[in-house]
Amino acid sequence: MELRQLASFLAVVEEGQFARAAARLFLSPPAVTGHIQRLERELGVQLLERSPIALTPAGERLVPHARTMLAAANAATDAVTDLRADDDLPLRVGVMAPGSAELTPAILRAFRRAQPNVPLSVESLGFAEHTTALTEHKVDLAFVRPRPEDERLNVDVLTTxxxxxxxxxxxxxxxxxxxxxxxxxxxxxxxxxxxxxxxxxxxxxxxxxxxxxxxxxxxxxxxxxxxxxxxxxxxxxxxxxxxxxxxxxxxxxxxxxxVVDAPWAQSVLASRRDDLRPQVRAFRTLATTMARELGPRLASASEAARSLILPEP
The missing domain is CATH 3.40.190.10 (Periplasmic binding protein-like II)
Incomplete structure (x- = not known):
């Protein structure tokens, strides 16, 4: 049983004529007739009376199932098409300068190498856009400080x-x-x-x-x-x-x-909690992995001042 056979069957039922059904499907009448004949042979039952066109009991039973199968196929096509359209959209990364220190450009470069087919754009953010750049969909991910307190956002700590x-x-x-x-x-x-x-x-x-x-x-x-x-x-x-x-x-x-007695603070990568695109997940995973690997090296650059700074709480 093929989808095109079901489409031809439903078109004849709904149009009441082979000619109109063929025109609707941009096929020839013989092609529509052939689809239905092959479907009847595969099922071993007659689905349509020909003169005049009318559903047989078997045809009546098939109609709702045929509509469900075609609707499911269309939904699957739409889902794949939507995903392809998402892939074509740029991944917009906001940076409240300087982001997470040397990690920021390193992560951006690594993502471009790892995902060369994903367009990537970088947007500069001001202090007032600490969370609104994400919640208002100006960007998809954002390097900001301090940690946002917003239940709509995922937060990955990159530096402390x-x-x-x-x-x-x-x-x-x-x-x-x-x-x-x-x-x-x-x-x-x-x-x-x-x-x-x-x-x-x-x-x-x-x-x-x-x-x-x-x-x-x-x-x-x-x-x-x-x-x-x-x-x-x-x-x-x-x-x-x-x-x-x-x-x-x-x-x-x-x-x-x-400021020797001030609590330490964090820079983070934030994203919308409801943004489940694989590109966003991939960027977050790459960022947190690089923070774990490069973080100790970046921290070593601060050693000259550690004698002036109290240990991290």
Whole structure:
């Protein structure tokens, strides 16, 4: 029994004529007749009376099953076609610079080598897009910090690092080898624009460790790390970051000073929990594998400062 035979059978039943059924299927009338005759021979029963066209008892029994089989075949075709269409879509990766330090470009390069047929695009994210870039479907995965608190998202931790303050070289704290959380209260921070989620604001200003005491903010507002660095280098405020930033950004007029008693913080790869595409799963698996393999090497780059930083909680 073939699907084309069932399609011809149903077309004749629904159209009431072989000619109209053939036109509907873009076949010749003899082809439709041949399909039904072969189907009747295979089943060993007559399905249609020919003059006039009418269903036999066997034909009546076959109709609902034929419709179910054709519907299932169409659904399977649609599912495969949809998957092929998904494969053609670019995998959009958001990066709140610098992402997860040196891991970010390494993961992107490795995925391009491992999945050369999957188009990959990289989008720059601002602080306000900490979670909305994902929940509003601007990107499919995102390198962000700190860990989002959103049940709609999957989160894979890639780095766990000490905290540093970004201070003007000639400003408060600029001559210090290390600072403590108590020193944070005396500094004026670069502000954040409206719309930045509270979890990011709390992270940036050490709010949990300072019992929620609000920071003193200057007039500058920063939407990205580049904005923070620009304001700090101009002596217009203080920023905060993960320790890896001190390896990645060499700006004149700034220093990265460890905060020795601050809780360590994480950079993560986040994705939508309901996005089950194999490309997303493959990217997450690759990222977490590389974080396990390369993480210890990246951590070794921090050893020079470890004597100033308390052990990870």
């Amino acid at each position: 690092e000490p905290r540093v303050l970004i201070v003007p070289s000639a400003g408060p704290g600029g001559d210090a080898d290390a600072l403590r959380l108590s020193d944070v209260l005396d500094l004026i921070f670069v502000g954040l624009p409206e719309g930045v989620p509270q979890v990011f604001t709390d992270y940036l200003y050490f709010a949990p460790a300072l019992n929620g005491i609000p920071p003193r903010c200057g007039v500058d507002e920063a939407a990205t790390i580049q904005d923070v660095l620009t304001s700090v280098s101009a002596g217009r405020g203080t920023g905060a970051a993960l320790y890896s930033f001190s390896r990645l950004y060499r700006w004149p007029g700034i220093r990265f000073v460890p």
